[in-house]
Amino acid sequence: VVRVRRRGVGLVGGAVLLFLAGTNIQSGWLFVFSSLLLGAAVGGAIVPAFMVRGLSVERAGPDEAFVGEDVPVELAVTNHRGGARVSIGVRDPHIAPASVFLARVGAGQTAVARTERRATRRGVTEAGTVTLTSSAPFGVAESRRTVPCPGRMVILPRVVLLGRLPFFEEGVASGDDASVGTRRGEGTEYAGVREYRRGDSMRHVHWPATARHGSLVVREMERERPGSLAIVVDTWADAGTGETALDLCCTVAGSVALAALADGHEIRMAGELGADASALVRMGRSEALRWLAALTPSGGSPFPTLLHEVVTGTSGVASLFLVFPTWKPNAAPRMHSAVAPLTARGLRVTAAIVDASRFGSRTPVLLPREMAELESALRSCGADVRWVRGTEDVRALEHRSEERR
């Protein structure tokens, strides 16, 4: 693709003026001068097409980064042809649009441009191409060529480092079989016996078994573990530019997930991916963040419907953390009917509600009155309600809801 620049228009205009002047006063030198200008314009439009040929680009950079992080990305431009390439621009849309200028890439040489790009959006960024541009040598026209340059990077959601979260403390002992894990430790429940190891307390020696075995045998106890935390994210819709409603949901979910994992809790996460609702899946730190990074608005089932489907998979879950924006389908009656069965089963339910009205959404959102109704409906069925209007509200999740009020 060749795009004529203002300088090219100027050269052609100058050539026309000189031609007219030359015609009027019959001056041959003006025709020569006019031809030089027009020749430079024509040549300057043709040469850039050669300059962007025979070049390939390879991109190198990390696989993951957090939103807001400056990511180092290297672009290696190789000239496979015999002639040097001058004034080469490389436009790379990957992660954040970047433009690099290479004054010269010699024959067979590789020039590496190291850039830093701010990861501004959560998500999986797949780059297929970069655009090579050149307006060399005269800048009268710019030639563009798109070359393949595959690349993939997961931009993890912004997370806020949180301390101990109040809603886990209350959910540890509740639930049917959720509070006891399978790991051995310093708990009160008897798990079995084993041979004495150096450092074991003599108080734990199981004397009958020691007598039978002929050597020291100690009792082994089950370790008490916090209960599982299930995080369900509403991916029905999204709105906003820059950091969107779904991005904020992911920030909330990611922050809570990391805090829970740091506290030794097991986490399970669910949300609608594509057309299908995912079941609650046990995840580690990296898996959780990658899962959140990949979330995109599904447009499938609204959140209350998703909750009905997720209810069946809450076995072993002590606390349920729901993150959802105030989309119209998340109105009080439907959310009440979805959450009430969960609290009735003894689950500790916390709802982090993202105020979607501030994102300038075209998707219908709840009115202030409806938001108040939603809060009271959720509270009426025993759920804890936290409002999130921005990243700064995420830190408030550390506090008890009463303190906040």
Next chain:
Amino acid sequence: MSTKRRYQAEDSVALRVVVLAITMVSVGAVMAQGALDPATAAGSLVAIPAGSWLSYRRRRLANVGLKVVLAGALVAALAAFLSRVRYATSVDDARVALGSLFVWVQVIHAFDVPRRRDLAFSVVASVALMAEAASLSVDPRFGLFLLPFTGLTVAWLYLSDRARAAEEADPATIVVRTAGRSGTAGAVRAGALALTVVTLATGAVFLATPRFPGTRVLAPPFSLANRVAVPGFSGAVVNPALPDGGGPGVTREQGYPGFGNRVDLRVRGELSDRLVMRVRAPQPAFWRGQAYDTFDGTAWTASVHEAVGVTTQGGPAIDIPDLGPPAAAPEQTVVQTFYIARQQPNIVFGAFRPTEVYFPAGRLVVDTYGSIRSPILLEPDTVYSVVSEEPITSASSLRAAGTVWPAAFLRQYTQLPRDLAPRVVRLAHQITDREPTVYDKVIAVQRWLSSHARYTLHPAPDPPGVDSVDWFLFERRTGFCEHFASAMAVLLRAVGIPARLAVGFDPGARSVLTGYYEVRESDAHAWVEVYYPGLSWVEYDPTHRVPPADPGLGARFIAPEVIAAIGRFLARAIPGPMKVVAGAVGSAVASAARWVVRAWPAGLVLVASLVLVAAWIVRRRIRRRRGPRPTGADAAFASLCTTFAARGHARPLTRTPREHADALLAADTLARQERFNIETVVRTFEQARFADRPPEESEIRAAIAAAGRIHQHARVVDEPASIR
């Protein structure tokens, strides 16, 4: 990148030096054309570099006081320009004033060029100055300025664009891994590519640029460098090269003897190649000086010596009255400016028929033949302009012209020597009697001369007492322009057609660079003028068989002159033996070209055949590259793949037929609907390729039919609803 950055001061010393050099070259070019007064010239040479240096040092300062002073200086320069241009009477006057203004603008601007775009303004102003110099230049020496100017401008274009592109880019650390070849070779190759492309483009544009006649806005230029009055001027021609007026013993080495009071056909010798004048004109023409109407068998003279004096009437132009017979042919205005390079007689040369003359003497004399004389000699560096109304004629208009001339006119222009040999008259009738019109008779005579006589600059001398035309026509059959023109005039007069001999210069070679016709002494020429009643005098050149016609579109382009110039260069540069070979090759090519033109149907067939053969070769290559067209089960599977590739499911090379079928069934609704047909195609293909038993013919037919049904279904599905 940002607005703030765009207004940054330009720190590149290289860019500033290049722009300064561009400015100095352009000022030098104007100076070389003598368009600057010494004070402006000296001032600009000192002030522009000083201003540039000061501007570089103060590029980051606001310079408010300096700007005020510069604005005042600019107003003063503009006022000076307006006062000068107000009194300009010719285009040259205005151009010189404009040149001074541009130089002062450059001087003033040089003191305040903090930014890159200010430097760009300097370059644009320099282009204007160069254009000014180009318009004033009449010789190729302007190239000495244009070449470095072009090189420097290319450097400026490159440097400034590179700086812009680097500025617009994001900050990055660049590391070059020097794994490649030598950097110099690659750079040279890239530079050579750019230079070749630009040179070819410039050449093509130059050759394709048409040269149209211009519009006269102001008076054309005229000036006098050295006034040498003709002593006792009475209207007669005074030729300094022929002090005795071209009497016996004169030779052509002294100068063309026809510029005087007679043209003697017995004079021999070769004219030199000295440049006598440059002519700026939109098209070639004979630069006519004199005409003769009386032939005595050896020489031409003028029978009428009356002349009319004409002077300027308030303006710079001198109107030239038409003293000849009435002329009603349509005319076109041709403005010519003559730049005299070598002393010439007091003849005002110009294309026939002059109507206005801009001449540095306020008075001229015009005779009844339309020839103009001045009271001063044409000294070197004299400039004058002639506005002519050239008759526009065509073969049809000339054929339709009348055949009745006034008796006195007929007597004057059909005069013949008393002792003219009867065989000349017989020959004239023999050539022309079968021709129906005057025009056809003229052309017949011209044609006869070109086929029965040969041109030479060194014909044998005439024996004493013979009629020169008779001797030329029947004995010698060789001669130069005067012999050809005289013979034609005499033959036409012999059958009653009024004709006269005109002398002057032929157009000369048009300089490819300046566009000016460069007229040399050897371009002095004689030709014939024939009068068509009611139309006009029409010029005929039997020497070169120049037909009377409009110059046509071809004359509007410089390409023929370029080819001629290249030919002249090669003729000088190539050694003799090679010239013979080249001449033979050229003749062969020309013969072939003529044959092709004559036998155009055969040529057309030949071209068509070549195109067909080329198309066949290309097709065969494509087929070879693609491999043979698939058949049988292969064709069915290929059709299946093509159908679904068009729907966005191309088959990767690594996918087996079965895997591809499964992928289609998973991804495409149409595939699911056509599951049975797909299964048939794939199964047959697998059997043909991989099974120990090839499929039956009926199975292959079924597979092809299945592939066809899938394709048909896909077409129906893909059609817009409106078509369906």
